[in-house]
Amino acid sequence: MDNWEKLQQYKERLLQEKMEQKIKLTLEWEAEKERRKIEEEKLKQIKEENMKKHQEFLENLQKFMAGDSCEPPKELNYVCDTRPGAEMCTFFSKTATCRFGDQCSRNHQYPSISNVLLAKNFYAHFGLDNMFENNEYDADIMLEYDENETYKEFEEFFCDVLTEFEKFGKIVQFKVCKNYEKHLRGNTYIEYADLRCAVAAYRFLNSRWYGGRQLSLQFCNIRSWRNAICGLQAKQRCHKGRSCNFLHIFRNPNNLFSLQKLPEENYIPRRRTPPRSWRWSESPETEIPKDTKSSRESNDEEKKNRERRRSHKRKLRKD
Template identity: 30%
Template sequence: MARHLARIHGTEEDKVNCPFYFKIGACRHADRCSRIHHRPAFSQTILIKHVYRHPIREAELKAAREGRGVDGAIVDEEGAREDFLAFFEDFFQELSKFGRLEALHVCDNLGDHMIGHVYAKFAEEEEAADALNVMNGRYYDGRRMEVEFSPVTDFREARCRDFDEDTCRRGGFCNFMHIKPVPLCLVRDMEDEAEDERRREEMERMERRRREERRDHRGGGGDRRRGRRDRERKGGRRGGGGSRSRSRSRSHSKSGSRDRGGGSGVRYE
């Protein structure tokens, strides 16, 4: 029984849990849905709701303001593309401050329950939690951001494959994610930049810690200082240059970036 329930969880067969909320993190019935939207207490993924201003919706609103009908809405495709890429960069940079992004997806959908949604998946749940705590309630482009943990961690299940192949007949009102494409080279560049930035911050943190440590030792009297010198000397002999490898990973190399703590000052304690 338990195994059966686990297998059908979040599928059409599951009469209790909503498959759309489970897979896509958004369901058009919202709180009126007859099935359960099980909101996770933690997740690697956060959803920033309705934060991207969809050019079609914006054009419709503008047309309405100017007394023209929806049919009078005109989208400047090229301008919209530029705005989108600037938006994407803004969010990539801002969110990367909290940790390594495994995915950043902006929805092109037009349905009210999905329009402007941004999903950000981090390498670690703690990073997602930090991002949520800081971003939720902040403003972007005049909009107060509403952020929640999302059950979506596998975007292959959430995305509309037809949209990716440019054949989705449901258009903007499709209930699967229409993920706006971003040039891979742009993403790679931003990833590299974010990685550099994190490494720089980590180095500064280590340097600060070392300085504080030195200050503590100086203030702590001669015995402690001698103890530390002895430890260092022993370490140097034993490892054939433990401190050398440390300074190497500090000066360059990408390898040190993943094992935060491992190669950093933590071992100094």
């Protein structure tokens, strides 16, 4: 009898524990549902507030771009620091670039918007990429690509790109780098007189394609062009050569945008019909194959011209 009572008590205790566990789980589930509900409401509220702020931002940006507002949206007036509190990187402060990138131990400051746009490695040319190589193979190839030919291609680039950027407003400075260092080579700086123009150009041209390359624009600060540009480069006396971290720039046609403020009223950029590889586009373009026979004849003629130039330049070197 005692065993039976003990068994019944044990069963009742198990049942009681089971009911208590069930009630506990139910309460926990109800609490979890309530917590999720509150969290969803908070997220919904945050989302609505963010959408409202974004809408206000777009409206303020539109007013600023239309000239109805003198100041840009406050959301755009901020500076991003790579290493807050660290010493400022001297080269980045002057040229908006650094050979170490954002891995630099010093601080780089990126403005949210500014009058100056930077297109990194925008101008690309075989002569520019190989003019500083020293091996025999490259030296032989570079007989065909002296600085004059590289500059001739740059003139086409200058006229084509300047015309496109001028659609958005007055440009007060346009500089293209011919440095060897990768972080500077081909960098293109465009400074607008009006902040609105720079923002408009960024919104329209960023991520477009040009010459088979996707354009990546960023805003930057150039406080002084004279401090950014290598002062000895123009005189061909830069003792640092290809390791120089200041801007070595191409001379713009007719000295347009010269720091010496030379007359530029009579200058009209040449507008050529650019070859296919220099075209602007919304997406990458595929080259169209040329006629086989005409292409072969053209290649043969080009090979003869190259050989003549090589022979002539070798002769000049011997003399």
